[in-house]
Amino acid sequence: MTAVQREAHAFLAQFHHRPFTVTDLEKALQEQGFSLVEFSRLSNCKEVGTLLTSLQLVNYASGLSAFTYQDANLRIVFLQENLSQHEQMILLSHELGHILCGHLNRAATTGPGSGILEEQEANDFSARLMRYNETCRPRRTATLIALCLAVLVLAAVVTVGGVHRGNPTVYLTESGQCYHKADCKYIVGKDNTTAVTLRQAKASGYDACTWCFGHSGT
Ligand SMILES: [Zn+2]
Numbered sequence: 001m002t003a004v005q006r007e008a009h010a011f012l013a014q015f016h017h018r019p020f021t022v023t024d025l026e027k028a029l030q031e032q033g034f035s036l037v038e039f040s041r042l043s044n045c046k047e048v049g050t051l052l053t054s055l056q057l058v059n060y061a062s063g064l065s066a067f068t069y070q071d072a073n074l075r076i077v078f079l080q081e082n083l084s085q086h087e088q089m090i091l092l093s094h095e096l097g098h099i100l101c102g103h104l105n106r107a108a109t110t111g112p113g114s115g116i117l118e119e120q121e122a123n124d125f126s127a128r129l130m131r132y133n134e135t136c137r138p139r140r141t142a143t144l145i146a147l148c149l150a151v152l153v154l155a156a157v158v159t160v161g162g163v164h165r166g167n168p169t170v171y172l173t174e175s176g177q178c179y180h181k182a183d184c185k186y187i188v189g190k191d192n193t194t195a196v197t198l199r200q201a202k203a204s205g206y207d208a209c210t211w212c213f214g215h216s217g218t
Protein backbone atom coordinates (compact mmCIF):
# COMPACT_ATOMS: atom_id res chain seq x y z
CA MET A 1 0.00 0.00 0.00
CA THR A 2 1.43 3.40 -0.95
CA ALA A 3 1.36 6.37 1.42
CA VAL A 4 -1.38 7.92 -0.69
CA GLN A 5 -3.55 4.78 -0.57
CA ARG A 6 -3.04 4.44 3.17
CA GLU A 7 -3.83 8.10 3.93
CA ALA A 8 -6.83 8.26 1.59
CA HIS A 9 -8.22 5.06 3.09
CA ALA A 10 -7.74 6.35 6.65
CA PHE A 11 -9.40 9.66 5.81
CA LEU A 12 -12.39 8.09 4.04
CA ALA A 13 -12.95 5.37 6.67
CA GLN A 14 -14.44 7.96 9.06
CA PHE A 15 -17.36 8.74 6.74
CA HIS A 16 -18.91 5.26 6.60
CA HIS A 17 -20.02 5.50 2.95
CA ARG A 18 -21.59 8.92 3.26
CA PRO A 19 -20.07 11.67 1.12
CA PHE A 20 -17.71 14.11 2.83
CA THR A 21 -18.00 17.88 2.49
CA VAL A 22 -15.78 20.97 2.35
CA THR A 23 -16.33 21.29 6.11
CA ASP A 24 -15.00 17.76 6.64
CA LEU A 25 -11.86 18.69 4.70
CA GLU A 26 -11.41 21.86 6.76
CA LYS A 27 -11.76 19.79 9.92
CA ALA A 28 -9.13 17.34 8.69
CA LEU A 29 -6.76 20.23 7.94
CA GLN A 30 -7.36 21.68 11.39
CA GLU A 31 -6.61 18.31 12.96
CA GLN A 32 -3.22 18.54 11.26
CA GLY A 33 -2.75 21.97 12.84
CA PHE A 34 -3.52 24.00 9.72
CA SER A 35 -5.87 26.93 9.53
CA LEU A 36 -7.58 28.05 6.37
CA VAL A 37 -7.09 31.54 4.97
CA GLU A 38 -9.04 32.70 1.93
CA PHE A 39 -7.36 35.12 -0.42
CA SER A 40 -8.14 37.00 -3.58
CA ARG A 41 -5.86 36.90 -6.61
CA LEU A 42 -6.55 40.58 -7.22
CA SER A 43 -6.86 42.55 -4.00
CA ASN A 44 -6.81 41.35 -0.43
CA CYS A 45 -7.96 42.88 2.82
CA LYS A 46 -5.11 44.42 4.82
CA GLU A 47 -4.71 41.45 7.13
CA VAL A 48 -4.37 38.84 4.41
CA GLY A 49 -2.28 41.20 2.27
CA THR A 50 0.17 41.75 5.13
CA LEU A 51 0.32 38.03 5.84
CA LEU A 52 1.10 37.19 2.21
CA THR A 53 3.72 39.93 2.03
CA SER A 54 5.44 38.99 5.26
CA LEU A 55 5.61 35.33 4.24
CA GLN A 56 6.76 36.31 0.73
CA LEU A 57 3.81 34.54 -0.81
CA VAL A 58 2.40 37.38 -2.92
CA ASN A 59 3.47 35.67 -6.15
CA TYR A 60 1.88 32.42 -5.00
CA ALA A 61 -1.41 34.19 -4.35
CA SER A 62 -1.45 35.86 -7.73
CA GLY A 63 -0.80 32.62 -9.61
CA LEU A 64 -2.31 29.75 -7.61
CA SER A 65 -5.79 28.78 -6.43
CA ALA A 66 -4.49 27.02 -3.34
CA PHE A 67 -1.20 26.42 -1.59
CA THR A 68 0.03 25.49 1.86
CA TYR A 69 2.64 27.17 4.02
CA GLN A 70 4.39 25.81 7.06
CA ASP A 71 7.16 27.07 9.31
CA ALA A 72 8.03 26.65 12.98
CA ASN A 73 5.11 28.85 14.05
CA LEU A 74 2.57 28.89 11.26
CA ARG A 75 0.59 26.29 9.40
CA ILE A 76 -1.75 27.78 6.83
CA VAL A 77 -3.67 26.48 3.84
CA PHE A 78 -4.39 29.38 1.51
CA LEU A 79 -7.47 29.04 -0.66
CA GLN A 80 -8.71 31.40 -3.34
CA GLU A 81 -12.05 32.93 -2.41
CA ASN A 82 -15.33 32.63 -4.31
CA LEU A 83 -14.73 29.14 -5.66
CA SER A 84 -17.50 26.57 -6.12
CA GLN A 85 -17.93 23.80 -3.53
CA HIS A 86 -16.63 21.31 -6.10
CA GLU A 87 -13.50 23.38 -6.78
CA GLN A 88 -12.91 23.82 -3.03
CA MET A 89 -13.19 20.04 -2.54
CA ILE A 90 -10.61 19.33 -5.25
CA LEU A 91 -8.16 21.98 -4.01
CA LEU A 92 -8.49 21.29 -0.28
CA SER A 93 -8.19 17.52 -0.75
CA HIS A 94 -5.09 18.16 -2.89
CA GLU A 95 -3.50 20.26 -0.13
CA LEU A 96 -4.58 17.72 2.50
CA GLY A 97 -2.82 15.09 0.39
CA HIS A 98 0.40 17.10 0.48
CA ILE A 99 0.13 17.45 4.25
CA LEU A 100 -0.79 13.84 5.07
CA CYS A 101 1.92 12.49 2.77
CA GLY A 102 4.51 14.55 4.66
CA HIS A 103 5.51 16.88 1.82
CA LEU A 104 5.58 19.92 4.11
CA ASN A 105 8.36 18.28 6.08
CA ARG A 106 10.61 18.68 3.04
CA ALA A 107 9.58 22.11 1.79
CA ALA A 108 7.96 25.15 3.44
CA THR A 109 5.28 25.46 0.77
CA THR A 110 3.30 23.45 -1.73
CA GLY A 111 2.94 24.61 -5.30
CA PRO A 112 6.32 25.84 -6.63
CA GLY A 113 7.85 24.29 -3.51
CA SER A 114 6.67 20.78 -4.38
CA GLY A 115 8.35 18.39 -6.76
CA ILE A 116 6.65 16.62 -9.65
CA LEU A 117 6.28 13.37 -7.72
CA GLU A 118 4.75 15.20 -4.77
CA GLU A 119 2.23 16.92 -7.03
CA GLN A 120 1.46 13.51 -8.51
CA GLU A 121 0.83 12.12 -5.01
CA ALA A 122 -1.38 15.04 -4.00
CA ASN A 123 -3.35 14.70 -7.25
CA ASP A 124 -3.72 10.97 -6.67
CA PHE A 125 -4.94 11.56 -3.09
CA SER A 126 -7.44 14.18 -4.25
CA ALA A 127 -8.66 11.96 -7.11
CA ARG A 128 -9.26 9.05 -4.70
CA LEU A 129 -11.31 11.28 -2.42
CA MET A 130 -13.33 12.75 -5.28
CA ARG A 131 -13.97 9.28 -6.75
CA TYR A 132 -15.19 8.12 -3.35
CA ASN A 133 -17.70 10.96 -3.22
CA GLU A 134 -18.86 10.04 -6.74
CA THR A 135 -19.55 6.46 -5.64
CA CYS A 136 -21.57 7.77 -2.69
CA ARG A 137 -24.00 9.42 -5.08
CA PRO A 138 -26.10 6.34 -5.89
CA ARG A 139 -26.76 6.13 -2.17
CA ARG A 140 -28.16 9.63 -2.26
CA THR A 141 -30.40 8.50 -5.11
CA ALA A 142 -31.46 5.51 -3.01
CA THR A 143 -32.31 7.87 -0.17
CA LEU A 144 -34.38 9.90 -2.57
CA ILE A 145 -36.22 6.79 -3.79
CA ALA A 146 -36.88 5.76 -0.19
CA LEU A 147 -38.21 9.23 0.49
CA CYS A 148 -40.53 9.02 -2.55
CA LEU A 149 -41.78 5.63 -1.38
CA ALA A 150 -42.43 7.05 2.07
CA VAL A 151 -44.47 9.85 0.51
CA LEU A 152 -46.43 7.29 -1.53
CA VAL A 153 -47.12 5.19 1.56
CA LEU A 154 -48.19 8.31 3.40
CA ALA A 155 -50.51 9.21 0.51
CA ALA A 156 -51.99 5.70 0.67
CA VAL A 157 -52.54 6.03 4.42
CA VAL A 158 -54.26 9.36 3.87
CA THR A 159 -56.44 7.72 1.21
CA VAL A 160 -57.32 4.90 3.61
CA GLY A 161 -58.11 7.59 6.15
CA GLY A 162 -60.42 9.09 3.55
CA VAL A 163 -62.18 5.74 3.10
CA HIS A 164 -62.46 5.57 6.86
CA ARG A 165 -64.22 8.92 6.79
CA GLY A 166 -66.77 7.26 4.47
CA ASN A 167 -67.26 4.65 7.20
CA PRO A 168 -67.67 6.82 10.28
CA THR A 169 -68.06 5.73 13.85
CA VAL A 170 -71.67 5.45 15.01
CA TYR A 171 -73.13 4.58 18.39
CA LEU A 172 -75.50 1.90 19.54
CA THR A 173 -77.58 1.92 22.71
CA GLU A 174 -78.07 -1.21 24.77
CA SER A 175 -81.67 -1.80 23.77
CA GLY A 176 -82.32 0.34 20.69
CA GLN A 177 -82.52 -0.86 17.10
CA CYS A 178 -80.91 2.28 15.65
CA TYR A 179 -77.41 3.61 15.28
CA HIS A 180 -76.71 7.22 16.22
CA LYS A 181 -74.28 10.06 15.80
CA ALA A 182 -72.15 10.88 18.85
CA ASP A 183 -74.07 14.10 19.50
CA CYS A 184 -77.56 12.51 19.28
CA LYS A 185 -79.76 13.16 22.29
CA TYR A 186 -80.14 9.37 22.68
CA ILE A 187 -76.38 9.01 23.08
CA VAL A 188 -75.15 12.11 24.89
CA GLY A 189 -74.82 11.47 28.61
CA LYS A 190 -75.77 7.79 28.32
CA ASP A 191 -73.68 4.98 29.73
CA ASN A 192 -73.61 1.62 28.02
CA THR A 193 -73.35 2.96 24.46
CA THR A 194 -71.21 1.05 22.00
CA ALA A 195 -69.06 2.61 19.28
CA VAL A 196 -69.02 0.67 16.00
CA THR A 197 -68.39 1.60 12.37
CA LEU A 198 -71.32 2.54 10.18
CA ARG A 199 -70.71 -0.59 8.09
CA GLN A 200 -70.72 -2.83 11.17
CA ALA A 201 -73.97 -1.26 12.37
CA LYS A 202 -75.68 -1.75 9.02
CA ALA A 203 -74.34 -5.30 8.71
CA SER A 204 -75.77 -6.08 12.16
CA GLY A 205 -79.22 -4.92 11.04
CA TYR A 206 -79.33 -1.54 12.75
CA ASP A 207 -81.20 1.31 11.08
CA ALA A 208 -80.30 4.97 11.07
CA CYS A 209 -81.85 6.99 13.88
CA THR A 210 -84.25 9.45 12.27
CA TRP A 211 -83.56 12.01 14.99
CA CYS A 212 -79.84 12.46 14.29
CA PHE A 213 -79.50 11.17 10.74
CA GLY A 214 -82.74 12.62 9.38
CA HIS A 215 -84.11 10.49 6.59
CA SER A 216 -80.95 10.21 4.52
CA GLY A 217 -79.63 7.28 6.59
CA THR A 218 -76.04 8.48 6.35
ZN1 LIG B 1 0.14 20.54 -5.12
Ligand SMILES: [Zn+2]
Residues within 6 Å of the ligand: 179, 180, 181, 184, 185, 186, 209, 210, 211, 212, 213
Ligand atom coordinates in the same frame (compact mmCIF):
# COMPACT_ATOMS: atom_id res chain seq x y z
ZN1 LIG C 1 -80.05 9.30 17.05
